[in-house]
Amino acid sequence: MIALEILLATLPLVFLLSLLFEGIDRKVHARMQRRIGPPIIQPFYDFIKLLVKENIVPTTAARSIFNASPSLAAASSIVGAAIPLANLIARTGIIGDLILVMYLLTMSSIMIVVGGSSSGNPYGAVGFSRKIMMLIGYEIPLLISVVSISIKAGPSLIYYDIILAQIKSDKCLACAYISSATAALTFLLCISAAVGVVPFDIPEAKTEVIHGPLIEYSGPQLALLKLAKSSTIFSLSLLAFTLFFYFPTIYELSIVLGEIATLGACLLGSLMVMLLTVTLPRTVFARLKIGQAFKTYWFFPLPMAITSLMLSVLGW
Amino acid sequence: MIWEALKSLFKKPLTVQYLTKPDEKVPVPERYRGKISYNRDACIGCLLCIRTCPAGAITADERKVSFSLDRCIFCGQCSETCPRKAIEITSKFEIVVYTKSEIASQ
Amino acid sequence: MVNEREVKYDEFARFILPVGPVHPALKEPFHLKIIVKREEVLDVELRLGHVHRGIEFLAENRNLIQAIYLTERICGICSHSHTTCFIQALEEVGGLKPPERALYLRTLIFELERAHSHLLLLGIMAYQIGFDTLFMYTWAAREKVLDLFEEITGNRIHHAMNVIGGVRWDLTPKMAEKTIRVMKDIEVTTRRIYDFFRGETVEKRLSGVGLLSQHDAHELCVVGPTARASGLVFDVRKDDPYAAYGDLNDSFSVISKKEGDSYARTEVRILELFELINIVQAALDRLPNGPINLGESPVRLMRRIPRGEAISRVEAPRGELIYFVKTNGGDGLERLKIRTPTLANIISLKKMLIGCEIADVPVIVTSIDPCLSCANRITLVDHETGEVKVVNADELRRKKS
Amino acid sequence: MWKIASRSRIKSPWIFHLNTGSCNGCDIEIVAALTPRYDAERLGCVLVGSPRHADVLILTGPLTSQMMPRVVRVYEQIPEPKAVVAVGSCAISGAPFLGSYSIEGPLDRIIPVDVYVAGCPPRPEAIIRGIVTAVKRKFG
Ligand code: SF4
Ligand code: SF4
Ligand code: SF4
Ligand code: SF4
Ligand code: SF4
Ligand code: SF4
Ligand code: SF4
Ligand code: SF4
Numbered sequence: 037m038i039a040l041e042i043l044l045a046t047l048p049l050v051f052l053l054s055l056l057f058e059g060i061d062r063k064v065h066a067r068m069q070r071r072i073g074p075p076i077i078q079p080f081y082d083f084i085k086l087l088v089k090e091n092i093v094p095t096t097a098a099r100s101i102f103n104a105s106p107s108l109a110a111a112s113s114i115v116g117a118a119i120p121l122a123n124l125i126a127r128t129g130i131i132g133d134l135i136l137v138m139y140l141l142t143m144s145s146i147m148i149v150v151g152g153s154s155s156g157n158p159y160g161a162v163g164f165s166r167k168i169m170m171l172i173g174y175e176i177p178l179l180i181s182v183v184s185i186s187i188k189a190g191p192s193l194i195y196y197d198i199i200l201a202q203i204k205s206d207k208c209l210a211c212a213y214i215s216s217a218t219a220a221l222t223f224l225l226c227i228s229a230a231v232g233v234v235p236f237d238i239p240e241a242k243t244e245v246i247h248g249p250l251i252e253y254s255g256p257q258l259a260l261l262k263l264a265k266s267s268t269i270f271s272l273s274l275l276a277f278t279l280f281f282y283f284p285t286i287y288e289l290s291i292v293l294g295e296i297a298t299l300g301a302c303l304l305g306s307l308m309v310m311l312l313t314v315t316l317p318r319t320v321f322a323r324l325k326i327g328q329a330f331k332t333y334w335f336f337p338l339p340m341a342i343t344s345l346m347l348s349v350l351g352w
Numbered sequence: 353m354i355w356e357a358l359k360s361l362f363k364k365p366l367t368v369q370y371l372t373k374p375d376e377k378v379p380v381p382e383r384y385r386g387k388i389s390y391n392r393d394a395c396i397g398c399l400l401c402i403r404t405c406p407a408g409a410i411t412a413d414e415r416k417v418s419f420s421l422d423r424c425i426f427c428g429q430c431s432e433t434c435p436r437k438a439i440e441i442t443s444k445f446e447i448v449v450y451t452k453s454e455i456a457s458q
Numbered sequence: 459m460v461n462e463r464e465v466k467y468d469e470f471a472r473f474i475l476p477v478g479p480v481h482p483a484l485k486e487p488f489h490l491k492i493i494v495k496r497e498e499v500l501d502v503e504l505r506l507g508h509v510h511r512g513i514e515f516l517a518e519n520r521n522l523i524q525a526i527y528l529t530e531r532i533c534g535i536c537s538h539s540h541t542t543c544f545i546q547a548l549e550e551v552g553g554l555k556p557p558e559r560a561l562y563l564r565t566l567i568f569e570l571e572r573a574h575s576h577l578l579l580l581g582i583m584a585y586q587i588g589f590d591t592l593f594m595y596t597w598a599a600r601e602k603v604l605d606l607f608e609e610i611t612g613n614r615i616h617h618a619m620n621v622i623g624g625v626r627w628d629l630t631p632k633m634a635e636k637t638i639r640v641m642k643d644i645e646v647t648t649r650r651i652y653d654f655f656r657g658e659t660v661e662k663r664l665s666g667v668g669l670l671s672q673h674d675a676h677e678l679c680v681v682g683p684t685a686r687a688s689g690l691v692f693d694v695r696k697d698d699p700y701a702a703y704g705d706l707n708d709s710f711s712v713i714s715k716k717e718g719d720s721y722a723r724t725e726v727r728i729l730e731l732f733e734l735i736n737i738v739q740a741a742l743d744r745l746p747n748g749p750i751n752l753g754e755s756p757v758r759l760m761r762r763i764p765r766g767e768a769i770s771r772v773e774a775p776r777g778e779l780i781y782f783v784k785t786n787g788g789d790g791l792e793r794l795k796i797r798t799p800t801l802a803n804i805i806s807l808k809k810m811l812i813g814c815e816i817a818d819v820p821v822i823v824t825s826i827d828p829c830l831s832c833a834n835r836i837t838l839v840d841h842e843t844g845e846v847k848v849v850n851a852d853e854l855r856r857k858k859s
Numbered sequence: 860m861w862k863i864a865s866r867s868r869i870k871s872p873w874i875f876h877l878n879t880g881s882c883n884g885c886d887i888e889i890v891a892a893l894t895p896r897y898d899a900e901r902l903g904c905v906l907v908g909s910p911r912h913a914d915v916l917i918l919t920g921p922l923t924s925q926m927m928p929r930v931v932r933v934y935e936q937i938p939e940p941k942a943v944v945a946v947g948s949c950a951i952s953g954a955p956f957l958g959s960y961s962i963e964g965p966l967d968r969i970i971p972v973d974v975y976v977a978g979c980p981p982r983p984e985a986i987i988r989g990i991v992t993a994v995k996r997k998f999g
Contacts, residue, residue, distance in 0.1 A: 062900075066901075068358070068591065072901040075903075080867070081866075082867075085864070085914070089914075250912070251909045253911065321353075321589070322588055353654055353657060365895065367898040381612070383608075384608060385613050404756065406955045408954060422951050422975070423951075424954070425531070425616075426948070433523075435755070445984075447985065448985060450975075511923055512962070533882050533883055534980060535883050593894075594895050597894035597895075600891075613980075614888070614982065616979060
């Protein structure tokens with residue numbers, strides 16, 4: 037049982053790290069386009085600026101939902117990112133925390149579109165229906181891959197147990213079993229859809245639906261929504277790295293260099309995961325249409341996830 | 353595309369760091385049509401430039417002319433028309449002002 | 459206007475999606491009212507006129523030299539096409555014959571302008587499908603062409619190249635060299651851009667989207683690359699050569715595609731880029747020596763143009779551009795009439811849009827390369843008949859009040 | 860505290876661009892300012908699609924009568940604090956289109972303009988400088 041204090045203490049850390057990750061993402065993205073790109077702390081500027089800006093609530097909006105959803109989205113995604121981070125630091129976990137995290141992250145992305153569709157703007161509504169479609173597409177393979185890995189590591193639904201399993205087995209899970217390798221691949225493939233970046237930013241496509249759900253938000257509300265998005269990215273990359281690629285060496289680092297080194301290695305790893313699954317696709321692909329995206333997910337990651345689940349049940 | 357992107361990651365960016373690095377600027381070619389400069393002494397007051405200015409930026413003023421640069425569209429026609437070459441195009445292009453009346457003084 | 463008979467929908471699934479006049483997919487204001495059912499477009503209504511500036515009216519109140527700059531500022535993307543077309547008409551009325559070198563230089567700038575315009579469109583197309591990197595690539599390549607403009611004419615957009623009876627700026631050997639170099643660069647980059655456009659995700663987004671059959675294209679009188687992508691072989695440069703195109707006839711061919719979808723329209727533009735590189739090279743090779751204009755003062759030349767009228771046409775980057783010019787014998791214009799390519803093409807939008815998905819709307823709109831600063835003259839009420847209603851200035855004003 | 864806020868504002872001007880009847884010349888130069896050569900993003904400038912997200916409104920064109928109500932509406936939709944930059948000669952004074960029946964401009968008759976960038980069209984560098992000057996003055 038992790039102490040509540042640790043969880044609370046990680047909240048600001050999550051905030052800092054996720055904005056930092058976003059900054060790095062933007063910088064690398066720009067460099068791949070042969071530009072200088074914004075400074076790495078640009079997301080902080082953006083966040084603070086939006087925070088002190090005027091907040092406009094359109095008259096057509098359903099006020100209470102419109103106002104509440106950004107905070108809910110931000111809160112759930114930050115907590116969703118803080119739990120794994122706190123667990124990593126405290127090296128414990130509670131039963132079912134993995135499910136809780138997945139739930140919170142999904143919750144956060146649903147809250148964003150709910151808020152958008154309550155704005156009364158038709159583009160928000162289009163964004164909503166698109167997001168729901170996407171959700172059906174990626175959420176199922178994503179969850180199955182998590183289940184598959186947790187079967188391998190126990191079975192246990194405790195996040196830290198999975199890491200412990202990797203430390204014990206002397207290998208990262210993705211290298212140890214075929215089933216985990218396919219699960220890892222599924223998870224990685226789902227990240228870019230789960231966080232909604234090109235090629236899967238369909239609900240928020242700027243040229244098609246003018247940022248979709250975000251269209252009517254301004255000022256602090258927008259800041260929270262952006263934060264929700266970047267902390268989801270952070271959280272998913274962290275999960276992907278620690279669930280599948282936690283090399284025992286990382287753990288051993290702490291014996292030599294102290295615990296901070298382990299944490300640093302994990303963050304570095306998740307940064308790599310983010311660059312690979314978020315930055316690179318969004319640089320080199322065009323946006324798909326909703327039908328195409330949906331098909332992509334049902335024809336590739338879904339069968340793969342199911343295979344992985346079956347393999348892990350069979351003990352591969 | 354992936355290759356291209358990864359290669360670019362390690363190439364020097366194309367950006368000219370105007371404003372963030374001192375003195376960096378895309379080179380301004382000789383012929384650039386920026387702000388015009390008017391030599392009042394050379395002007396003989398024929399008023400041909402007024403007739404050809406497409407933007408109405410030139411007005412007669414005490415037998416010579418004066419310019420309202422907020423209207424100028426930097427076409428260079430006046431300089432071409434002027435028989436005395438009293439009007440010249442300079443390559444000054446950063447005309448950023450708070451009020452319109454400042455344009456002339458910038 | 460919603461055609462109630464035709465549109466079958468359940469009341470709740472359908473709603474109206476206004477696109478524009480202020481919309482990030484449209485760099486310029488125009489209004490599309492799209493009636494959608496979930497993701498499918500059921501009907502479209504097109505409204506133009508947001509950037510109508512009354513240039514024809516203004517030109518009729520100015521003298522000819524002022525009118526040149528006014529026509530140049532109809533549009534920043536094909537400014538040179540407009541002045542060329544206008545001045546050709548004036549020269550025809552005045553019986554002036556510009557020297558050979560001037561004609562070649564006009565052609566040169568014309569083709570460079572086509573290069574910058576096509577690259578611009580390819581970039582915008584990439585941007586519309588969310589492919590920022592490709593957008594950055596093409597626009598970075600385009601900068602080189604703009605640099606050439608800046609060096610040769612003194613401005614990146616409004617070249618002020620044409621004067622009555624010739625051109626204003628000469629090409630120095632150094633510039634010619636640089637032009638060749640840049641063209642080589644552009645050829646390499648275009649080849650790479652072509653590869654990207656043929657790549658998986660891009661082709662998926664473009665092919666089969668926004669079909670315009672050859673019959674429809676013919677019926678709706680579309681012009682330029684839009685027409686050529688639907689199988690019509692038609693190019694003013696070949697059919698009615700102007701400037702130096704008569705001499706350069708052997709250096710290029712007319713690109714045409716049968717498919718008639720957005721991908722074909724994009725591809726036609728890419729292939730035209732290769733053609734125009736040939737034209738530029740040929741023009742520079744054969745560039746004759748001599749004066750670049752008639753050497754008279756512009757004001758005197760302007761006065762020499764008698765009363766008369768002429769029609770002139772050029773192949774602007776987006777298609778055929780027609781000017782009708784009627785001079786009044788003083789130094790002014792009695793009537794100026796401009797038929798711009800986008801205006802001809804935009805009518806076809808409705809045909810292409812109905813039945814597509816929301817995600818295709820920006821792609822299709824971009825694929826005809828609309829830039830509306832020249833097309834804003836009418837309110838279009840287009841029913842099945844393709845009938846066009848023209849609302850003139852007075853009516854527009856009445857509507858406003 | 861206030862200093863941090865104003866610094867963030869200066870460092871992150873989000874742009875909404877509105878064409879009020881321009882010839883496209885200025886518009887493409889604004890877009891060109893975002894491309895690798897000039898890369899306005901290194902100064903924090905991002906082109907946004909909704910006026911609600913914007914800090915800086917860039918206006919081009921001589922303000923046609925059709926666009927006038929829309930300009931006002933977009934201006935009102937932008938949350939405070941906001942800056943307005945008029946780019947191009949025709950946005951500054953309406954020239955060369957002055958005298959037409961459909962021109963309502965110049966722009967500053969309708970909404971307050973903070974910074975004018977002259978040129979037809981101005982070079983992208985001048986536009987970037989215009990944006991930076993405007994935010995420095997307005998938010999600094
Ligand atoms: S440059 Fe053109 S617009 Fe400016 S004053 Fe001269 S003629 Fe008039
Ligand atoms: S054309 Fe030249 S000489 Fe004549 S009034 Fe103008 S500036 Fe003076
Ligand atoms: S409204 Fe009529 S008179 Fe006015 S510019 Fe257009 S066509 Fe000419
Ligand atoms: S739309 Fe046509 S009539 Fe209107 S300003 Fe442009 S060129 Fe003139
Ligand atoms: S004006 Fe347009 S519709 Fe009429 S004939 Fe000409 S091209 Fe066809
Ligand atoms: S179609 Fe019209 S607005 Fe577009 S570039 Fe040509 S002249 Fe300009
Ligand atoms: S459409 Fe009719 S009113 Fe308009 S210019 Fe042509 S003939 Fe005249
Ligand atoms: S200032 Fe010049 S380039 Fe800019 S929109 Fe106006 S006419 Fe076009």
